[in-house]
Amino acid sequence: KDRLIxxxxxxxLAANFLLYFGFWLxxxxxxxxxxxxxxxxxxxxxxxxxxxxxAALCIRPFSGYLLDTFARKPLYLFAYxxxxxxxxxxxxxxxxxLFIIFRIIHGVSFGMVTVGGxxxxxxxxxxxxxxxxxxxxxxxxxxxxxxGPMFGLFLHDAGVSFATIFCYAFGxxxxxxxxxxxxxxxxxxxxxxxxxxxxxxxxxxxAMLLH
Numbered sequence: 001k002d003r004l005i006x007x008x009x010x011x012x013l014a015a016n017f018l019l020y021f022g023f024w025l026x027x028x029x030x031x032x033x034x035x036x037x038x039x040x041x042x043x044x045x046x047x048x049x050x051x052x053x054x055a056a057l058c059i060r061p062f063s064g065y066l067l068d069t070f071a072r073k074p075l076y077l078f079a080y081x082x083x084x085x086x087x088x089x090x091x092x093x094x095x096x097x098l099f100i101i102f103r104i105i106h107g108v109s110f111g112m113v114t115v116g117g118x119x120x121x122x123x124x125x126x127x128x129x130x131x132x133x134x135x136x137x138x139x140x141x142x143x144x145x146x147x148g149p150m151f152g153l154f155l156h157d158a159g160v161s162f163a164t165i166f167c168y169a170f171g172x173x174x175x176x177x178x179x180x181x182x183x184x185x186x187x188x189x190x191x192x193x194x195x196x197x198x199x200x201x202x203x204x205x206x207a208m209l210l211h
Contacts, residue, residue, distance in 0.1 A: 002126030004133050012121045015176045017140035019080065019113065022087065022169035024148025029155075033162045038096045048100055055107025056114075063115035072123065076116035082109040084173035087166050 034040040034048060067075060086109065089102035118137075125133040155165050 002128050004125060004129045006124070008124045009121070009133065012117065012124065013137060013140050015080065016117050016121075016137060017144050018172045018175055019083065019117075020141045020144035021148045022084075022172040023110070024145050025152040025169045025172065026087075026165070027152065028149045029152045029162070029165055032156060033090075034096075034099075037162070038099065040096065044096075048096070048103060051100055051103045052107035052110070055104045056111035059108045059111035060115060063112050064119075066112070067116055067119050072116060072119055076113060076120050079109050079112035079116055080173070080176060083113050084170060084176075087170040087173070091163055091166050 030049060031045050034045045040048065083106065086102050086106035089105070090099065093099035093102055121133065121137050122130060151168075152165060155168070
């Protein structure tokens with residue numbers, strides 16, 4: 001059987017999980033932020049949040065062409081970096097208009113990085129185990145979706161500032177740029193341990209704040 005679990009494969013799994021964790025962490029919190037900081041009504045909140053999805057939808061048809069035209073991994077990391085920086089952009093958005101602009105850029109980068117991630121993970125997997133590999137890859141998204149919104153609401157209900165919550169999302173994504181996949185199996189173990197420590201720390205802080 002061809003080897004599926006490699007350091008590069010574990011890296012892309014971790015990157016996908018951390019990306020979606022940052023994404024889902026803010027999903028239940030952003031309506032409160034828009035309402036409290038910009039005094040936005042329900043319809044305005046719906047429009048602002050939908051800008052993200054519309055932007056991601058618009059870029060996806062072109063993402064495949066760009067990934068086939070340019071080097072895939074650098075383009076994936078560039079899109080990942082832009083996605084990560086937009087969490088910081090939310091912090092400096094002093095007006096609703098600027099927030100919408102950042103939201104659109106965030107959606108474009110999300111559309112690009114998700115397509116790029118799917119392409120990169122297929123490239124590094126053995127063809128004989130692509131179905132299994134894509135199943136595990138999709139599982140990282142589902143795992144992030146199951147705990148991200150819950151933790152975001154934990155923080156919000158505990159009275160944590162929106163700036164801190166945005167920093168959590170930013171910190172989730174920036175972890176990807178501090179690890180480099182190599183051919184040593186120790187990398188796989190260290191990365192897995194690091195993710196467990198990161199998640200444990202998040203939930204520990206959340207539990208402390210709730211009491």
